[in-house]
Amino acid sequence: MRKHPSRKAPASRLGASLLAGGLALALPLALAGCGSRGEEGGSGDATTLKIGFDAPLTGPLSAVGLGMRHSAEQAVKDANAKKIVPGVTFELVSKDDQGTPSIGQQNAGAFVADKDLVGVVGAYNSSVSQSMQPTLAAANILQVSGANTNPTLTRGPKDEEAPARQYKTYFRTVTTDANEAPELSKYLVEKLKVKEVATVNDGKVYGQGVVTKFAAAFTKAGGKVVVKQQIGEKDTDFSAVVSNIKNSGAKAVVYGGEYPQAGPLSKQLKAAGAKIPLLGCDAVYDEQFIKLAGAAAEGDVTTTAAKPIGDTPAQQQFIAAYKAAGHAEPYGIFGPYTYDATMTIINSVKATADGNGGTVPDAKELRAKVTEAAQKLTFEGLTGTIAFDEFGDNKNHSVTLNIVKDGEWTVM
């Protein structure tokens, strides 16, 4: 017994200092946060309209989510500085959905309850948007996502045979898996001359969509899906799936899902001796994928529903502003599209104000009018001209193929 106090002391001291360190680091941040919000709230007589933002800000997908939030903040900042809508100051209200549909739905409820809120940017996950859509649509709130790529969100469950608009309030600035997955198939058949492929999905709306779209295109091109596997969204051990793929003679793996699973899957695949590439769509495209997969990532391929930015002056300006703000997370591929999603809401408010003699209509009809305006909107965005078709999809779309080369994503 006598030994115990002396043994315990260092441990508790360590704990205390860790806690104290954590608090010391956290407090100034919290205070800074309060300060800046206070200043904005107190400025002038202008109308303040809120824009909701929803993405995974904590958990494994937070790198992408935070990059999207920084981009949306940049859009709001630019809009306020340029006074796009005279007399209106925009404010971003951001909420964390942890990549979980049920939390997204709660957030949607909170957005609806906020009387000053005109639109919502997000979510990142298709499954989360799916749960937010009905709540936001019932309140006539404009929702614009810069990251959802599942086709059914706009075109309904029979998106190819009998497309039908699901919610007139939902729009997106990125293109869909229906355009992306066939590119993967084309790459496999034409470049790699591969005819046998294994598919793996994570069981979520997005992942299953990718795999289904891919399988359809690939079978049409004469290929064969030899193994179909599904994994759990929180799995870390893929040894059984990997051995299944290895023994099936598949020459490539198409993964429908996100990088937190794709990275380890690619690593375990190659470690088990199956030296075949892993292919995915945008959710696999992330720096973290390469970190998690290590050397195994070499030769893995993704499509992105986006062109890399940096060509136009506006894009260079965005990159410079983003760098100057010193964010820890990169804007990624969805940052610019989220910027445009935010701008869609802002420009819809502008169009509504213009149609109402230069002032914003009162709260009662504002939300409905903004949604109507979005449908007719055309404006020059960061990623090109933004305008929506009858389903709410961006008319201007492009798909890029990326490959991991020397430990970095490279455009093919």
Added chain:
Amino acid sequence: MSLSELMQLMTGGVVLGAMYGLIAVGYTMVYGIVQLINFAHGEIFMLGGFGALFMYAWIPPLQDMSLWLALPIMLAGGVAVSVAAAVAAERFAYRPLRNAPRLAPLITAIGLAIVLQQLVFLYWPLRSDGQTSIGAKQPQVFPQLPGDAITIGSVTLQWADLLTLALALTAMLALAYFVRRTRTGRAMQATAQDPDTAGLMGIDTNRIIVVAFAIGGALAAVAGLAHGLRYGQLTFEMGFIAGLKAFTAAVLGGIGNVYGAMLGGIVLGVVESLAAGGLGYIDAVQQFGGGAWKDVWAFVILILVLLVRPQGLLGERTGDRA
């Protein structure tokens, strides 16, 4: 399915099961002595992994030398963090409730699990490359053992898999020796059988309980290190699922029995592996195979075993306890 693939799936299952077993020992030992399902034990496993990573990130020379040489130091770090957390949990969360109704410590354990998870999530101070950061909000990259996979017969194994097996075997042998041959170990058996009489015989039961928590913590740390090496990443929430699986393994093997915990772990691992990999080959039930269904089969096995042998595979029939 060919024989070689069956072997591959079995081996993968055994390695996975060894990891479950290491965590399950902690559940079963604590239950055997204080009849508490320590639901915070999964987080002790998570802390063990993070403790090992902390040593790696905190001592820069470790990053430059071969990971094999760094492993003992990382393991020591993981064990230190896990044992400290387990002992502190016993002292401050469970001991005050020793004589409370059984539901109270159970709920405390669940609360403690959430607290530990969130502490790591919010305040984890170091990234794996040695830079400071606030909180482990993203998966932390764990260093990987060098060297290619090795092939034994038709079975491909990673070095990390072999290491996991070796560590699990060593830990179980050491534990068996400790429980059977040492004074404290025998005192532990006595306390498990009848704490009051053990106390009358001069055994300091409080100390024995602390030792049980410490041993459980140490084995969980070994599993934490193995998890990091095998999967290359740690997340703040990894303790939840792993803890649930290990608890299942402990019940499957017969809760209160340390060998049962290891056996239950291995059975669970093999079932999961075969269900995920094997069912895909039988056309009629193909839709019930695959990774997404493996948990279902794991729990089906648990239910079946409990129907036939309610005390678990190696458990003893103990009226009020099982």
